Amino acid sequence: TGFSKPMKQTSVNPLVGDIMSTSVVTIRQSASTYEAAKKIMDCSFNHLPVVSDENVIVGIVTSWDISKAVAQKKFDFVEDIMTRNVVTATPDEAIDIAAYRLDQNLVSALPIVDNQKRVIGIITSDDISKLLARRGNL
Amino acid sequence: TGFSKPMKQTSVNPLVGDIMSTSVVTIRQSASTYEAAKKIMDCSFNHLPVVSDENVIVGIVTSWDISKAVAQKKFDFVEDIMTRNVVTATPDEAIDIAAYRLDQNLVSALPIVDNQKRVIGIITSDDISKLLARRGNL
Ligand SMILES: C[S@@+](CC[C@H](N)C(=O)[O-])C[C@H]1O[C@@H](n2cnc3c(N)ncnc32)[C@H](O)[C@@H]1O
Numbered sequence: 001t002g003f004s005k006p007m008k009q010t011s012v013n014p015l016v017g018d019i020m021s022t023s024v025v026t027i028r029q030s031a032s033t034y035e036a037a038k039k040i041m042d043c044s045f046n047h048l049p050v051v052s053d054e055n056v057i058v059g060i061v062t063s064w065d066i067s068k069a070v071a072q073k074k075f076d077f078v079e080d081i082m083t084r085n086v087v088t089a090t091p092d093e094a095i096d097i098a099a100y101r102l103d104q105n106l107v108s109a110l111p112i113v114d115n116q117k118r119v120i121g122i123i124t125s126d127d128i129s130k131l132l133a134r135r136g137n138l
Numbered sequence: 139t140g141f142s143k144p145m146k147q148t149s150v151n152p153l154v155g156d157i158m159s160t161s162v163v164t165i166r167q168s169a170s171t172y173e174a175a176k177k178i179m180d181c182s183f184n185h186l187p188v189v190s191d192e193n194v195i196v197g198i199v200t201s202w203d204i205s206k207a208v209a210q211k212k213f214d215f216v217e218d219i220m221t222r223n224v225v226t227a228t229p230d231e232a233i234d235i236a237a238y239r240l241d242q243n244l245v246s247a248l249p250i251v252d253n254q255k256r257v258i259g260i261i262t263s264d265d266i267s268k269l270l271a272r273r274g275n276l
Binding site for chain 1 (some may be wrong): 171172174175176178179180184200201202204205206207208209210211213233234237238240241244246262263264266267268269270271272273
């Protein structure tokens with residue numbers, strides 16, 4: 001130790017961009033709760049970033065929000081049930097920073113955005129758990 | 139290498155029993171979808187193991203299943219929307235085995251059961267991701 005080992009570092013602690021899923025499904029805030037539920041069912045995904053016409057992130061809606069709408073018997077539009085303060089990450093961040101941010105904010109996924117806040121991917125705690133599954137230890 | 143290092147091994151790769159949450163909220167299969175949604179909202183948890191009167195696991199219901207009920211406009215009872223083939227773990231298993239099982243089955247949580255299939259805890263990919271957040275690397 002005492003030497004910097006960029007190669008080793010990268011393999012031990014990959015970047016968000018190496019792990020994130022780029023086939024992220026998004027939705028508009030004008031969509032109905034029913035449409036969001038259908039998207040979540042069809043893509044068997046749990047998190048839908050809510051985007052503007054320019055693909056800029058304005059919120060996130062999850063199956064938990066839809067379940068809450070059921071509990072409150074209040075079926076409105078995505079903009080009524082989405083979370084507006086979205087915790088995000090960028091592709092150049094280290095994966096442990098993303099894991100820490102998930103933990104601190106008690107969320108299960110971070111939309112990945114470019115420097116104009118456009119959605120380019122998503123990373124979930126499932127993806128991070130997978131890293132451990134493949135390595136066999138911490 | 140070549141030597142077994144049980145102490146090191148344990149600290150590097152904890153057991154499911156060390157990490158699992160024991161304050162697990164369960165539900166009966168006779169409950170309504172609405173009751174399940176309310177429980178998920180109130181305990182801000184995503185996964186409810188479905189148990190018999192003896193606390194034996196008979197299924198699992200998540201906000202994803204409730205969202206699916208919304209998409210299908212079919213609001214029945216928990217037994218109609220729950221998943222019956224539940225993937226579980228036991229407290230004595232290593233955490234990387236649990237992570238592997240989550241990954242292989244594309245699920246985000248494993249109810250933890252004793253040798254009589256009674257629910258004693260739950261572990262989620264959030265819990266596993268947290269381990270990485272605290273260690274700072276893989
Ligand atoms: C396949 S996942 C897809 C959505 C998302 N990836 C997730 O894990 O929540 C959703 C389905 O998995 C089921 N499920 C969750 N945990 C499970 C477990 N431990 N064993 C079996 N099925 C489970 C739920 O009941 C739900 O129908």
